[in-house]
Amino acid sequence: MKKQFKGTESYIASDALSEVVNAATALGRPLLVKGEPGTGKTLLAHAVAKDLGKRLLVWNVKSTTKARDGLYIYDTVQRLHDSRFSDHDVSDIKNYIRMGKLGEAFTADEQVVLLIDEIDKADLEFPNNLLNELDEMSFHIHETDETISARHRPIVIITSNNEKELPDAFLRRCLFHFIAFPDEQMMERIVKVHHPDIENKLLAEIIKKFYWVRSLDSLRKKPSTSEIIDWVSALVSGGVDPRRVKKEIPFLGVLIKKEQDIDIVLAQANPY
Amino acid sequence: MFTGFFFTLKRFGVPVSINEWMTLQEALKTGLTDASLSVFYRLARAILVKNESYYDRYDRAFTEYFKGIESDDILVDEILKGLEDVDPLTLTEAEKRLLQALPLEEVLENFRKQWEEGHFKGHVGGDRAIGTGGRSTQGAFGYNPAGVRIGQGYGRHGSAIQIAEKREFRNYSSDMILDTRVLRVALSKLRTLLPEGPLDELDIDNTIDKTCRNAGDPELVWKRSRKNKIKVLLIMDVGGSMEPYHWAVSKLFSAAKSQIKDLKHYYFHNCVYQDLWTDIERSSSIPTSDVINQYDKDYKVICVGDASMAPSELLDVNGCIEYFYRNEEAGIWWLHKLMARFPASVWLNPMRRRIFETSLSGRMISKIFPMFELTLDGLDEAIRALLKPKRPRITPEEIQSFINRRNRPYQIMY
Numbered sequence: 228m229k230k231q232f233k234g235t236e237s238y239i240a241s242d243a244l245s246e247v248v249n250a251a252t253a254l255g256r257p258l259l260v261k262g263e264p265g266t267g268k269t270l271l272a273h274a275v276a277k278d279l280g281k282r283l284l285v286w287n288v289k290s291t292t293k294a295r296d297g298l299y300i301y302d303t304v305q306r307l308h309d310s311r312f313s314d315h316d317v318s319d320i321k322n323y324i325r326m327g328k329l330g331e332a333f334t335a336d337e338q339v340v341l342l343i344d345e346i347d348k349a350d351l352e353f354p355n356n357l358l359n360e361l362d363e364m365s366f367h368i369h370e371t372d373e374t375i376s377a378r379h380r381p382i383v384i385i386t387s388n389n390e391k392e393l394p395d396a397f398l399r400r401c402l403f404h405f406i407a408f409p410d411e412q413m414m415e416r417i418v419k420v421h422h423p424d425i426e427n428k429l430l431a432e433i434i435k436k437f438y439w440v441r442s443l444d445s446l447r448k449k450p451s452t453s454e455i456i457d458w459v460s461a462l463v464s465g466g467v468d469p470r471r472v473k474k475e476i477p478f479l480g481v482l483i484k485k486e487q488d489i490d491i492v493l494a495q496a497n498p499y
Numbered sequence: 500m501f502t503g504f505f506f507t508l509k510r511f512g513v514p515v516s517i518n519e520w521m522t523l524q525e526a527l528k529t530g531l532t533d534a535s536l537s538v539f540y541r542l543a544r545a546i547l548v549k550n551e552s553y554y555d556r557y558d559r560a561f562t563e564y565f566k567g568i569e570s571d572d573i574l575v576d577e578i579l580k581g582l583e584d585v586d587p588l589t590l591t592e593a594e595k596r597l598l599q600a601l602p603l604e605e606v607l608e609n610f611r612k613q614w615e616e617g618h619f620k621g622h623v624g625g626d627r628a629i630g631t632g633g634r635s636t637q638g639a640f641g642y643n644p645a646g647v648r649i650g651q652g653y654g655r656h657g658s659a660i661q662i663a664e665k666r667e668f669r670n671y672s673s674d675m676i677l678d679t680r681v682l683r684v685a686l687s688k689l690r691t692l693l694p695e696g697p698l699d700e701l702d703i704d705n706t707i708d709k710t711c712r713n714a715g716d717p718e719l720v721w722k723r724s725r726k727n728k729i730k731v732l733l734i735m736d737v738g739g740s741m742e743p744y745h746w747a748v749s750k751l752f753s754a755a756k757s758q759i760k761d762l763k764h765y766y767f768h769n770c771v772y773q774d775l776w777t778d779i780e781r782s783s784s785i786p787t788s789d790v791i792n793q794y795d796k797d798y799k800v801i802c803v804g805d806a807s808m809a810p811s812e813l814l815d816v817n818g819c820i821e822y823f824y825r826n827e828e829a830g831i832w833w834l835h836k837l838m839a840r841f842p843a844s845v846w847l848n849p850m851r852r853r854i855f856e857t858s859l860s861g862r863m864i865s866k867i868f869p870m871f872e873l874t875l876d877g878l879d880e881a882i883r884a885l886l887k888p889k890r891p892r893i894t895p896e897e898i899q900s901f902i903n904r905r906n907r908p909y910q911i912m913y
Contacts, residue, residue: 246538247545250531254522261551304701307717351687391683391757398549399518405551 230279238267238274239417247404248275248382257343257361257383259398262406265451268386271406272342275382282339284381286328288349294356297329297343298366299375320370329360330375338379347390354397362400409452411438421456422463432472433459440482445491450482457481504564508547511560515547522546536565681875682754689731689759689799689882694723730797731755732790732841733764734771736804737779739820744849747873748803751847755801763798765790769808769820770830771837787833791840799885800837800844803873806855806864813860814902834867835898843888845881849873863901867893 232248234240240248248271251258260268276283286297306323309315316322326334332341346354360366361383365376385401387393409417411434418430433455441449450458461478471477476496483489508515523546531542540561548557698721705720712718733755735748755762765775765785774784811818813830838844846868848855855861855870864870869884871877 243541246531246541250526250542250545253529253531254526256522258545259549304719307719311717351684395514395549399516401549402545403549404545405554 232275232278235274235278237420238270238277239413239420240271240274241413244271244404244406247402248384251384251402252382254402255364255380257385257401259346259385259387259393259401259403260406261387261389261403263408263449263451264388265453266406266408267452268406269342269344272340272344272384272386275384276340279340279382281337281382282335283342284328284332284335284339285342285344287344288346288353290348290350292349292353294349294353294360295327297327297357298360299327299330299368300325301368301370324368324370326375329357330366332381332383333364333366333375333377335379335381339381341381341383343383343385345388346385347387347393351391355394358396358400408441414438414452414455417452418456418459422459425459425463426469429462429467429469429472430459432469433462436472436476437482440476440492443491443495446483446488447485448483448488454482501564504543504560507560507564508557511556511563513548513553513556513560519547682751682878683758685875685878685882686754686758688879689885690727690729691797692725693728695726695728696723698723700724728761729759730761730794730799731759731763732794732798732800733762734775734800734802734837735764735766736769736802737766737776737781738768740769740805740807741849744805744873747849751803751873751878763794767804769804770812771802771833772819772824772826772830773828773833787836791836794841796841798841798843800841801881801885802837802844802846802868804846804848805850806846806848806861806870807850807858808860810859810905813863814905829902831863831867831898831901834864835893835895838867838892842892843885844868845884846870847873847877847881866897866901 232240232245232252234245247258260271262268272283272285275281301320302323302325306317306320310317328341328343332339363376364380365374367374414434414437415430418434419425437450437455437458440446458478458481461481462472465478467477476482476492479489479492483492505515505520523543526542526546527539531538543561544554544557548554700722702720702722705722706718709718709720710716733752735752737748741748752764765777766779766781767775768781771787773787775787775790776782776784808820809818812820815829816827817825818829819826846864848861848870850861850872852872856865861870869881869890871881871884
């Protein structure tokens with residue numbers, strides 16, 4: 228029996244999430260993860276790699292990234308340069324083919340975890356250009372007429388921030404999981420993982436305050452998990468009394484990043 | 500397996516495909532579900548549903564299909580009459596273990612049998628019948644991992660089949676899913692590529708040329724890569740007769756907003772006069788002449804509106820539909836000015852062509868701006884017209900003749 232993903236010490240995965248990760252691994256399909264910013268989409272891949280003891284490859288997608296960049300790069304310019312001098316073997320084209328992240332994952336000696344981060348940042352057609360590669364887990368290098376196919380199907384985790392909709396054909400090939408925002412009990416566990424020594428009274432006040440801030444509808448950017456963890460660090464290292472957290476919101480700037488939002492929170496907290 | 504569920508999902512409007520369904524069958528074959536219905540619920544959701552806004556519909560479909568009973572209100576009501584809310588049953592851990600989760604089919608079959616035998620009236624406790632606080636597989640507030648729960652809206656132990664009934668994802672559901680992808684793909688054709696940024700692209704022609712001149716010693720020449728520098732001015736009709744098309748227009752707007760970097764947008768009501776509104780509530784405005792002078796003529800103008808108005812609104816001084824608004828120049832002249840300044844301009848009309856072509860104002864405006872339907876095909880045509888404006892522009896004399904024949908509209912029509 229293969230090792231199953233269960234979450235790690237520092238990453239608490241809900242049952243649904245770990246089941247989906249295991250299903251994606253068993254089926255050899257990419258897993259698409261969406262969710263509010265700061266709910267740990269990117270960290271999931273790190274946790275999976277750590278828990279299963281596999282190497283992690285990260286492909287950070289930017290607005291200029293092309294699908295081909297992930298497969299391989301043929302460095303014509305370097306080859307042309309080298310042809311002026313005789314210290315390199317320019318006759319072998321293979322010396323000038325460099326694998327991209329996807330290529331690296333396919334050629335690895337053992338199964339790896341491949342994180343394709345923020346796929347929605349790239350061009351509209353980007354996911355479509357990867358369909359076949361992710362389906363068959365293989366691609367063709369025209370320059371050398373070689374086909375690279377995965378020796379071990381990598382565990383592919385793709386994150387999206389919903390900036391662009393992804394094409395249906397792409398979605399059909401993935402498993403999808405939406406990381407819902409953790410509820411209060413879950414949040415308590417998450418905070419405790421990062422701050423095991425926190426006083427219960429302080430934590431209770433923090434969580435109460437945090438969900439109150441989140442409940443304000445007019446906020447442009449609601450604080451997320453990563454923000455509450457930073458906030459707890461600030462409060463703990465500042466030695467703030469639980470009673471103060473109850474009355475006011477110390478270090479508000481850690482939670483709220485937009486000026487207008489700060490005004491909204493302050494207006495709601497002190498209506499008079 | 501569960502083929503009926505596939506069609507139930509379809510009926511609830513969850514877009515599932517055969518491919519995904521086959522993947523699910525594959526997953527079931529590998530035993531991934533662990534024979535547990537709650538794992539099946541989450542696994543099937545991961546495979547079949549690709550957008551959280553469908554989670555709620557999935558939940559409803561799941562509830563309906565796996566609840567096993569048709570949402571027959573009379574039936575449920577009748578059962579509920581027999582059920583009283585009683586103290587929940589407390590079981591020790593050992594007892595709980597004894598209660599194995601039954602296969603769903605068996606549970607449903609059992610339920611049907613009990614129902615037919617009439618075991619559901621006012622039953623409390625026990626192991627078999629429909630009732631409350633018992634260990635049977637039917638009823639509510641009881642303890643059985645594979646229970647069929649009826650009504651109540653919430654459960655005590657949370658382990659019943661119908662997690663789906665909670666509809667946790669109701670908030671993510673939206674019947675107005677902003678699917679602007681197709682529109683954006685269409686809009687992405689709207690581009691003017693101009694070299695910009697650092698010298699980072701190999702200029703192959705010049706490299707070859709230079710290298711040859713160098714007697715074969717490679718000399719690399721770099722150029723700037725070309726970026727899309729499209730500039731668009733979107734002018735939208737809001738309020739009044741545009742109300743029914745609000746949805747189509749906002750879809751176009753959100754698609755344009757995310758696809759076109761340099762997008763300016765203004766609003767008008769029925770016809771453009773000396774002011775353009777900068778917000779949809781029409782509370783602040785900018786002089787139209789400023790817009791005309793401020794933006795250079797490379798801007799592509801897309802007007803969106805139904806172009807249906809009284810001839811006076813288009814042709815008369817002070818013809819504006821708003822009582823307190825006075826316009827010294829007829830609306831048609833403002834439209835002409837826009838068109839004259841920005842050669843690449845089109846009009847998108849949310850109505851069908853056969854409708855807008857029969858209205859007098861629609862006919863006149865489409866003589867000024869090339870007019871297209873606000874559909875995907877129409878948008879495609881409009882974009883082609885924007886990139887290659889080719890038809891001759893209307894002259895001021897022709898506009899004047901529209902006004903002169905003000906009282907003989909049939910002469911304008913034909």
